Amino acid sequence: MKRVKIMVDQEYDVIIGENILNRSGEFMPKSKIYNKAYIITDDNVLPIYFESVGKSLEKIGLKVFKHILPNGELSKSVQALKIILEDMAENGFDREDIVIALGGGVIGDISGLAAAVYLRGIDYIQIPTTFLSAIDSSVGGKTAVNLEHGKNLMGAFKQPLAVIFDVVSLNTLNDEIFADGTAEAIKYGVLKSPSLFKKLCNFSRSSLMEIMPEIVSECVAIKGEIVSCDEFDRGERQLLNFGHTIGHSIEKCSGYAITHGRAVAAGMAVITKGAAKLGLIPNFSIYDQICEALKRHELPIKCDFSACEIYNSVLSDKKRKSENINIVLPAEIGRCELKKISLETMYSIIKEGLDG
Numbered sequence: 001m002k003r004v005k006i007m008v009d010q011e012y013d014v015i016i017g018e019n020i021l022n023r024s025g026e027f028m029p030k031s032k033i034y035n036k037a038y039i040i041t042d043d044n045v046l047p048i049y050f051e052s053v054g055k056s057l058e059k060i061g062l063k064v065f066k067h068i069l070p071n072g073e074l075s076k077s078v079q080a081l082k083i084i085l086e087d088m089a090e091n092g093f094d095r096e097d098i099v100i101a102l103g104g105g106v107i108g109d110i111s112g113l114a115a116a117v118y119l120r121g122i123d124y125i126q127i128p129t130t131f132l133s134a135i136d137s138s139v140g141g142k143t144a145v146n147l148e149h150g151k152n153l154m155g156a157f158k159q160p161l162a163v164i165f166d167v168v169s170l171n172t173l174n175d176e177i178f179a180d181g182t183a184e185a186i187k188y189g190v191l192k193s194p195s196l197f198k199k200l201c202n203f204s205r206s207s208l209m210e211i212m213p214e215i216v217s218e219c220v221a222i223k224g225e226i227v228s229c230d231e232f233d234r235g236e237r238q239l240l241n242f243g244h245t246i247g248h249s250i251e252k253c254s255g256y257a258i259t260h261g262r263a264v265a266a267g268m269a270v271i272t273k274g275a276a277k278l279g280l281i282p283n284f285s286i287y288d289q290i291c292e293a294l295k296r297h298e299l300p301i302k303c304d305f306s307a308c309e310i311y312n313s314v315l316s317d318k319k320r321k322s323e324n325i326n327i328v329l330p331a332e333i334g335r336c337e338l339k340k341i342s343l344e345t346m347y348s349i350i351k352e353g354l355d356g
Contacts, residue, residue, distance in 0.1 A: 131181020180261025
Protein backbone atom coordinates (compact mmCIF):
# COMPACT_ATOMS: atom_id res chain seq x y z
CA MET A 1 0.00 0.00 0.00
CA LYS A 2 1.24 3.48 -0.89
CA ARG A 3 0.47 6.85 0.66
CA VAL A 4 1.01 10.22 -0.99
CA LYS A 5 0.61 13.25 1.26
CA ILE A 6 -1.01 16.33 -0.24
CA MET A 7 0.61 19.32 1.45
CA VAL A 8 -2.14 21.93 1.51
CA ASP A 9 -3.47 23.90 4.50
CA GLN A 10 -5.52 20.86 5.51
CA GLU A 11 -3.02 18.06 4.77
CA TYR A 12 -4.37 14.67 3.78
CA ASP A 13 -3.23 11.31 2.44
CA VAL A 14 -4.04 9.64 -0.85
CA ILE A 15 -4.08 5.93 0.02
CA ILE A 16 -3.41 3.57 -2.89
CA GLY A 17 -3.69 -0.18 -2.49
CA GLU A 18 -5.24 -3.44 -3.65
CA ASN A 19 -8.47 -4.87 -2.22
CA ILE A 20 -8.86 -2.04 0.30
CA LEU A 21 -12.43 -0.85 -0.38
CA ASN A 22 -13.81 -3.25 2.23
CA ARG A 23 -11.42 -1.61 4.70
CA SER A 24 -12.56 1.95 3.98
CA GLY A 25 -13.62 2.50 7.57
CA GLU A 26 -10.06 1.84 8.76
CA PHE A 27 -8.83 4.86 6.81
CA MET A 28 -11.29 7.33 8.28
CA PRO A 29 -9.52 10.22 10.05
CA LYS A 30 -8.98 9.41 13.72
CA SER A 31 -9.18 13.04 14.81
CA LYS A 32 -12.98 13.14 14.78
CA ILE A 33 -15.86 10.77 15.50
CA TYR A 34 -18.73 10.89 13.01
CA ASN A 35 -22.33 9.75 13.45
CA LYS A 36 -23.63 9.35 9.91
CA ALA A 37 -22.12 8.88 6.44
CA TYR A 38 -23.84 10.09 3.29
CA ILE A 39 -22.53 8.04 0.36
CA ILE A 40 -23.10 9.63 -3.04
CA THR A 41 -22.63 7.21 -5.93
CA ASP A 42 -24.07 6.37 -9.35
CA ASP A 43 -26.15 3.54 -10.75
CA ASN A 44 -23.10 1.86 -12.31
CA VAL A 45 -20.97 1.87 -9.18
CA LEU A 46 -23.76 1.07 -6.70
CA PRO A 47 -24.08 -2.69 -7.37
CA ILE A 48 -20.32 -3.22 -7.49
CA TYR A 49 -18.88 -1.30 -4.53
CA PHE A 50 -21.57 0.20 -2.30
CA GLU A 51 -22.11 -2.86 -0.13
CA SER A 52 -18.45 -3.37 0.77
CA VAL A 53 -17.85 0.32 1.50
CA GLY A 54 -21.13 0.69 3.40
CA LYS A 55 -20.48 -2.34 5.60
CA SER A 56 -16.97 -1.13 6.34
CA LEU A 57 -18.35 2.21 7.54
CA GLU A 58 -21.09 0.54 9.59
CA LYS A 59 -18.41 -1.58 11.24
CA ILE A 60 -16.90 1.54 12.81
CA GLY A 61 -20.30 2.72 14.05
CA LEU A 62 -21.58 4.98 11.28
CA LYS A 63 -25.19 5.03 10.16
CA VAL A 64 -25.00 4.89 6.37
CA PHE A 65 -27.26 6.73 3.93
CA LYS A 66 -26.95 6.67 0.15
CA HIS A 67 -27.88 8.86 -2.79
CA ILE A 68 -27.76 7.43 -6.31
CA LEU A 69 -27.26 9.50 -9.45
CA PRO A 70 -27.51 8.35 -13.07
CA ASN A 71 -24.06 7.67 -14.49
CA GLY A 72 -22.68 10.43 -16.69
CA GLU A 73 -21.78 14.11 -16.95
CA LEU A 74 -25.40 15.25 -17.15
CA SER A 75 -25.77 14.39 -13.45
CA LYS A 76 -23.30 17.15 -12.60
CA SER A 77 -26.01 19.77 -12.50
CA VAL A 78 -27.40 22.45 -10.20
CA GLN A 79 -30.68 20.51 -10.04
CA ALA A 80 -28.94 17.32 -8.90
CA LEU A 81 -26.97 19.29 -6.30
CA LYS A 82 -30.15 20.82 -4.87
CA ILE A 83 -31.79 17.39 -4.52
CA ILE A 84 -28.72 16.08 -2.66
CA LEU A 85 -28.71 19.04 -0.25
CA GLU A 86 -32.44 18.74 0.43
CA ASP A 87 -32.06 15.01 1.10
CA MET A 88 -29.18 15.61 3.52
CA ALA A 89 -31.26 18.21 5.36
CA GLU A 90 -34.31 15.94 5.48
CA ASN A 91 -32.19 13.20 7.04
CA GLY A 92 -30.79 15.52 9.69
CA PHE A 93 -27.16 15.67 8.61
CA ASP A 94 -25.01 18.07 10.58
CA ARG A 95 -21.33 18.92 11.07
CA GLU A 96 -20.76 15.73 13.05
CA ASP A 97 -21.47 13.74 9.88
CA ILE A 98 -19.49 13.09 6.71
CA VAL A 99 -20.02 12.83 2.94
CA ILE A 100 -18.42 9.98 0.99
CA ALA A 101 -17.88 10.33 -2.77
CA LEU A 102 -17.92 6.81 -4.24
CA GLY A 103 -17.41 6.80 -8.00
CA GLY A 104 -15.77 8.63 -10.86
CA GLY A 105 -15.11 12.30 -11.50
CA VAL A 106 -18.75 13.38 -11.77
CA ILE A 107 -19.54 11.86 -8.38
CA GLY A 108 -16.40 13.32 -6.81
CA ASP A 109 -17.09 16.82 -8.13
CA ILE A 110 -20.73 17.06 -7.08
CA SER A 111 -20.12 15.34 -3.72
CA GLY A 112 -17.30 17.72 -2.90
CA LEU A 113 -19.44 20.73 -3.78
CA ALA A 114 -22.31 19.40 -1.67
CA ALA A 115 -19.91 19.02 1.26
CA ALA A 116 -18.56 22.52 0.66
CA VAL A 117 -21.89 24.31 0.73
CA TYR A 118 -24.03 22.21 3.12
CA LEU A 119 -24.08 24.05 6.47
CA ARG A 120 -21.23 26.15 4.97
CA GLY A 121 -19.03 23.08 4.95
CA ILE A 122 -18.90 19.55 6.34
CA ASP A 123 -16.19 16.92 5.98
CA TYR A 124 -15.93 14.54 3.05
CA ILE A 125 -13.78 11.71 1.69
CA GLN A 126 -13.10 10.73 -1.91
CA ILE A 127 -13.23 7.06 -2.93
CA PRO A 128 -12.53 7.19 -6.70
CA THR A 129 -13.33 4.12 -8.77
CA THR A 130 -11.87 5.15 -12.15
CA PHE A 131 -8.32 5.77 -13.36
CA LEU A 132 -9.26 9.33 -14.31
CA SER A 133 -10.79 10.27 -10.97
CA ALA A 134 -7.99 8.60 -9.01
CA ILE A 135 -5.26 10.75 -10.58
CA ASP A 136 -7.22 13.91 -11.32
CA SER A 137 -10.52 15.03 -9.85
CA SER A 138 -10.29 13.31 -6.45
CA VAL A 139 -7.09 15.20 -5.55
CA GLY A 140 -6.65 18.93 -5.14
CA GLY A 141 -9.94 20.18 -3.76
CA LYS A 142 -11.67 21.51 -6.88
CA THR A 143 -15.40 20.77 -6.77
CA ALA A 144 -18.04 21.88 -9.25
CA VAL A 145 -21.18 21.35 -11.26
CA ASN A 146 -21.86 22.51 -14.81
CA LEU A 147 -24.03 25.37 -15.97
CA GLU A 148 -25.75 25.67 -19.33
CA HIS A 149 -23.01 28.06 -20.45
CA GLY A 150 -20.11 25.75 -19.65
CA LYS A 151 -18.35 23.12 -17.61
CA ASN A 152 -17.49 23.60 -13.92
CA LEU A 153 -18.77 27.20 -13.79
CA MET A 154 -20.32 26.73 -10.33
CA GLY A 155 -17.91 25.39 -7.74
CA ALA A 156 -15.80 25.82 -4.64
CA PHE A 157 -12.45 24.75 -3.26
CA LYS A 158 -12.97 21.99 -0.70
CA GLN A 159 -10.18 19.57 0.18
CA PRO A 160 -11.18 16.02 1.18
CA LEU A 161 -10.00 14.54 4.46
CA ALA A 162 -8.57 11.56 2.59
CA VAL A 163 -8.61 9.83 -0.78
CA ILE A 164 -8.89 6.04 -0.84
CA PHE A 165 -8.14 4.31 -4.13
CA ASP A 166 -8.33 0.58 -4.75
CA VAL A 167 -6.49 -0.27 -7.99
CA VAL A 168 -8.58 -3.45 -8.31
CA SER A 169 -11.55 -1.22 -9.18
CA LEU A 170 -9.93 -0.56 -12.56
CA ASN A 171 -10.63 -4.17 -13.58
CA THR A 172 -14.30 -3.30 -14.04
CA LEU A 173 -13.64 -0.46 -16.51
CA ASN A 174 -14.06 -0.93 -20.24
CA ASP A 175 -11.15 0.10 -22.47
CA GLU A 176 -12.63 3.49 -23.37
CA ILE A 177 -13.16 4.57 -19.75
CA PHE A 178 -9.72 3.27 -18.79
CA ALA A 179 -8.22 5.30 -21.66
CA ASP A 180 -9.87 8.44 -20.25
CA GLY A 181 -7.51 8.10 -17.30
CA THR A 182 -4.58 7.38 -19.57
CA ALA A 183 -5.17 10.75 -21.26
CA GLU A 184 -4.74 12.55 -17.94
CA ALA A 185 -1.67 10.44 -17.12
CA ILE A 186 -0.16 11.47 -20.46
CA LYS A 187 -0.85 15.07 -19.46
CA TYR A 188 1.18 14.62 -16.26
CA GLY A 189 4.03 13.15 -18.29
CA VAL A 190 4.04 16.17 -20.61
CA LEU A 191 3.93 18.51 -17.61
CA LYS A 192 6.59 17.04 -15.36
CA SER A 193 7.85 13.53 -16.16
CA PRO A 194 9.52 12.34 -19.37
CA SER A 195 9.94 8.87 -17.80
CA LEU A 196 6.20 8.58 -17.11
CA PHE A 197 5.46 9.79 -20.63
CA LYS A 198 7.79 7.13 -22.06
CA LYS A 199 6.02 4.37 -20.13
CA LEU A 200 2.67 5.54 -21.44
CA CYS A 201 4.03 5.54 -25.00
CA ASN A 202 5.38 2.00 -24.70
CA PHE A 203 2.96 0.18 -22.38
CA SER A 204 -0.44 -1.30 -23.15
CA ARG A 205 -3.30 -1.39 -20.65
CA SER A 206 -2.26 -4.81 -19.35
CA SER A 207 1.33 -3.64 -18.86
CA LEU A 208 0.17 -0.50 -17.07
CA MET A 209 -2.03 -2.55 -14.73
CA GLU A 210 1.05 -4.43 -13.53
CA ILE A 211 2.58 -1.18 -12.28
CA MET A 212 -0.64 0.74 -11.58
CA PRO A 213 0.16 1.67 -7.95
CA GLU A 214 3.39 3.30 -9.15
CA ILE A 215 1.66 5.08 -12.05
CA VAL A 216 -1.12 6.45 -9.83
CA SER A 217 1.35 7.45 -7.10
CA GLU A 218 3.50 9.39 -9.54
CA CYS A 219 0.55 11.19 -11.10
CA VAL A 220 -0.87 12.08 -7.68
CA ALA A 221 2.55 13.23 -6.46
CA ILE A 222 2.91 15.53 -9.49
CA LYS A 223 -0.52 17.02 -8.93
CA GLY A 224 0.10 17.30 -5.19
CA GLU A 225 3.36 19.17 -5.74
CA ILE A 226 1.68 21.69 -8.04
CA VAL A 227 -1.39 22.12 -5.82
CA SER A 228 0.71 22.62 -2.69
CA CYS A 229 2.37 25.63 -4.36
CA ASP A 230 -0.92 27.14 -5.56
CA GLU A 231 -3.92 25.68 -3.75
CA PHE A 232 -6.42 28.21 -5.08
CA ASP A 233 -5.45 28.21 -8.76
CA ARG A 234 -3.98 31.69 -9.06
CA GLY A 235 -0.78 30.75 -10.89
CA GLU A 236 1.21 27.53 -11.30
CA ARG A 237 -1.79 25.28 -10.72
CA GLN A 238 -3.17 26.41 -14.06
CA LEU A 239 -0.52 24.18 -15.65
CA LEU A 240 -2.83 21.28 -14.81
CA ASN A 241 -5.23 22.66 -17.42
CA PHE A 242 -3.09 21.54 -20.36
CA GLY A 243 -5.57 20.36 -22.99
CA HIS A 244 -8.55 21.36 -20.86
CA THR A 245 -9.45 24.74 -22.39
CA ILE A 246 -10.24 23.14 -25.74
CA GLY A 247 -11.18 19.84 -24.09
CA HIS A 248 -13.96 21.39 -22.03
CA SER A 249 -15.26 23.08 -25.18
CA ILE A 250 -15.34 19.76 -27.00
CA GLU A 251 -17.31 18.22 -24.13
CA LYS A 252 -19.82 21.07 -24.16
CA CYS A 253 -20.21 21.07 -27.95
CA SER A 254 -20.95 17.34 -27.85
CA GLY A 255 -23.61 17.75 -25.18
CA TYR A 256 -21.18 15.82 -22.95
CA ALA A 257 -21.46 12.75 -25.16
CA ILE A 258 -17.67 12.89 -25.54
CA THR A 259 -16.04 11.88 -22.27
CA HIS A 260 -13.67 14.15 -20.36
CA GLY A 261 -10.55 12.11 -21.01
CA ARG A 262 -11.15 11.82 -24.75
CA ALA A 263 -11.95 15.52 -24.97
CA VAL A 264 -8.75 16.43 -23.10
CA ALA A 265 -6.75 14.12 -25.37
CA ALA A 266 -8.04 15.95 -28.44
CA GLY A 267 -7.55 19.26 -26.64
CA MET A 268 -3.87 18.53 -25.99
CA ALA A 269 -3.27 17.58 -29.60
CA VAL A 270 -5.20 20.49 -31.11
CA ILE A 271 -3.63 23.21 -28.97
CA THR A 272 -0.12 21.80 -29.49
CA LYS A 273 -0.57 21.53 -33.24
CA GLY A 274 -2.02 25.04 -33.50
CA ALA A 275 0.72 26.52 -31.33
CA ALA A 276 3.41 24.78 -33.39
CA LYS A 277 1.97 26.11 -36.65
CA LEU A 278 1.95 29.64 -35.21
CA GLY A 279 5.50 29.32 -33.89
CA LEU A 280 4.46 29.54 -30.22
CA ILE A 281 6.33 26.34 -29.31
CA PRO A 282 9.78 25.22 -30.51
CA ASN A 283 8.85 22.61 -33.13
CA PHE A 284 6.41 19.97 -34.33
CA SER A 285 8.33 17.19 -32.58
CA ILE A 286 6.37 17.83 -29.38
CA TYR A 287 3.09 17.47 -31.25
CA ASP A 288 4.27 14.25 -32.91
CA GLN A 289 5.29 12.74 -29.56
CA ILE A 290 1.97 13.64 -27.92
CA CYS A 291 0.05 12.17 -30.85
CA GLU A 292 2.09 8.97 -30.65
CA ALA A 293 1.21 8.56 -26.97
CA LEU A 294 -2.49 9.29 -27.55
CA LYS A 295 -2.78 6.95 -30.54
CA ARG A 296 -1.08 4.19 -28.51
CA HIS A 297 -4.19 4.16 -26.34
CA GLU A 298 -6.69 4.80 -29.14
CA LEU A 299 -7.36 8.35 -27.97
CA PRO A 300 -8.44 11.08 -30.42
CA ILE A 301 -6.13 13.81 -31.70
CA LYS A 302 -8.85 15.96 -33.28
CA CYS A 303 -12.60 16.54 -33.21
CA ASP A 304 -15.42 17.10 -35.68
CA PHE A 305 -16.49 20.53 -34.43
CA SER A 306 -15.63 23.73 -36.26
CA ALA A 307 -13.17 26.34 -35.02
CA CYS A 308 -16.09 28.74 -34.46
CA GLU A 309 -17.98 26.20 -32.35
CA ILE A 310 -14.95 25.46 -30.17
CA TYR A 311 -13.98 29.13 -29.87
CA ASN A 312 -17.48 30.27 -28.86
CA SER A 313 -17.42 27.74 -26.05
CA VAL A 314 -13.92 28.84 -25.00
CA LEU A 315 -15.34 32.33 -24.38
CA SER A 316 -17.05 30.90 -21.26
CA ASP A 317 -13.81 29.40 -19.92
CA LYS A 318 -12.85 30.34 -16.35
CA LYS A 319 -9.32 31.22 -17.46
CA ARG A 320 -10.53 33.98 -19.76
CA LYS A 321 -9.86 37.51 -18.49
CA SER A 322 -11.49 40.23 -20.60
CA GLU A 323 -9.88 40.01 -24.06
CA ASN A 324 -7.15 37.59 -22.98
CA ILE A 325 -6.94 33.98 -21.84
CA ASN A 326 -4.28 31.92 -20.06
CA ILE A 327 -3.28 28.74 -21.88
CA VAL A 328 -0.77 25.97 -21.25
CA LEU A 329 1.76 25.05 -23.95
CA PRO A 330 4.44 22.33 -23.88
CA ALA A 331 8.00 23.60 -24.27
CA GLU A 332 9.26 20.01 -24.29
CA ILE A 333 8.11 16.68 -22.90
CA GLY A 334 8.36 17.19 -19.15
CA ARG A 335 8.03 20.99 -19.15
CA CYS A 336 5.08 23.25 -19.90
CA GLU A 337 4.60 27.00 -19.72
CA LEU A 338 1.69 29.30 -18.97
CA LYS A 339 1.08 31.95 -21.61
CA LYS A 340 -1.38 34.84 -21.68
CA ILE A 341 -2.63 35.32 -25.22
CA SER A 342 -5.32 37.39 -26.89
CA LEU A 343 -8.65 35.85 -27.79
CA GLU A 344 -7.76 36.52 -31.43
CA THR A 345 -4.64 34.37 -31.05
CA MET A 346 -6.70 31.71 -29.28
CA TYR A 347 -9.01 31.52 -32.28
CA SER A 348 -6.02 31.18 -34.60
CA ILE A 349 -4.61 28.33 -32.47
CA ILE A 350 -7.94 26.49 -32.62
CA LYS A 351 -8.32 27.06 -36.36
CA GLU A 352 -4.75 25.91 -37.14
CA GLY A 353 -5.01 23.00 -34.72
CA LEU A 354 -8.16 21.69 -36.37
CA ASP A 355 -6.96 22.29 -39.93
CA GLY A 356 -5.80 19.26 -41.87
